[in-house]
Amino acid sequence: QSALTQPASVSGSPGQSITISCTGTSNDVGSYNLVSWYQQHPGKAPKLMIYEGSKRPSGVSNRFSGSKSGNTASLTISGLQAEDEADYYCYSYAGSSTYVVFGGGTKLTVL
Amino acid sequence: QITLKESGPTLVKPTQTLTLTCTFSGFSLSTSGVGVGWIRQPPGKALEWLALIYWDDDKRYSPSLKSRLTITKDTSKNQVVLTMTNMDPVDTATYYCAHHLDHPYYFDYWGQGTLVTVSS
Numbered sequence: 726q727s728a729l730t731q732p733a734s735v736s737g738s739p740g741q742s743i744t745i746s747c748t749g750t751s752n753d754v755g756s757y758n759l760v761s762w763y764q765q766h767p768g769k770a771p772k773l774m775i776y777e778g779s780k781r782p783s784g785v786s787n788r789f790s791g792s793k794s795g796n797t798a799s800l801t802i803s804g805l806q807a808e809d810e811a812d813y814y815c816y817s818y819a820g821s822s823t824y825v826v827f828g829g830g831t832k833l834t835v836l
Numbered sequence: 837q838i839t840l841k842e843s844g845p846t847l848v849k850p851t852q853t854l855t856l857t858c859t860f861s862g863f864s865l866s867t868s869g870v871g872v873g874w875i876r877q878p879p880g881k882a883l884e885w886l887a888l889i890y891w892d893d894d895k896r897y898s899p900s901l902k903s904r905l906t907i908t909k910d911t912s913k914n915q916v917v918l919t920m921t922n923m924d925p926v927d928t929a930t931y932y933c934a935h936h937l938d939h940p941y942y943f944d945y946w947g948q949g950t951l952v953t954v955s956s
Binding site for chain 2: 728759761763765770771772773776777782814816817818822823824825826827828829830
């Protein structure tokens with residue numbers, strides 16, 4: 726199955742906002758509001774940041790928000806902090822045959 | 837509190853079969869809507885979903901790896917086992933298990949991961 730498409734890298738300065746895109750197709754992102762986002766620091770397990778497109782688990786900062794337009798989901802991080810520097814992955818339900826799929830990951834650098 | 841932990845060999849030879857066990861606590865795999873999945877990550881590369889098993893024994897596999905994977909559960913032992921046949925050096929990766937919710941499909945708790953190296 727094809728991975729969801731994410732930019733390889735994004736960067737921003739402390740205090741700024743950045744957006745990471747996750748582009749799929751009408752078979753996955755476009756058909757379901759079931760995208761989740763994960764943050765992964767080096768050597769650590771991924772951490773759930775957003776689920777069902779825009780919902781935040783308890784304990785996740787409200788600086789993290791999710792949205793969707795057409796076949797593209799987005800993760801926005803506002804008020805960038807040094808601790809936000811990590812890899813970010815999107816994940817989506819993709820129908821009964823492919824089932825689920827991850828994005829290729831985006832490395833966020835806080836300048 | 838939900839925890840998961842992966843266990844298995846750290847080194848396997850090419851063509852061998854890999855067997856990994858995920859031992860979990862804090863939830864039951866007999867609860868409706870609950871699943872456990874396996875995800876892997878080659879060094880420096882992206883996450884890749886491998887397989888999922890649900891409370892009702894529904895099993896789902898990555899289409900690209902389906903022929904090599906088997907996932908099973910032992911509800912009484914709180915364990916999920918993944919087997920992958922015909923291992924190759926490209927299968928070298930950190931393997932994670934994670935708690936998954938059916939509808940709306942996300943992994944909310946992850947194990948620490950276990951690095952498996954495939955080499956002769």
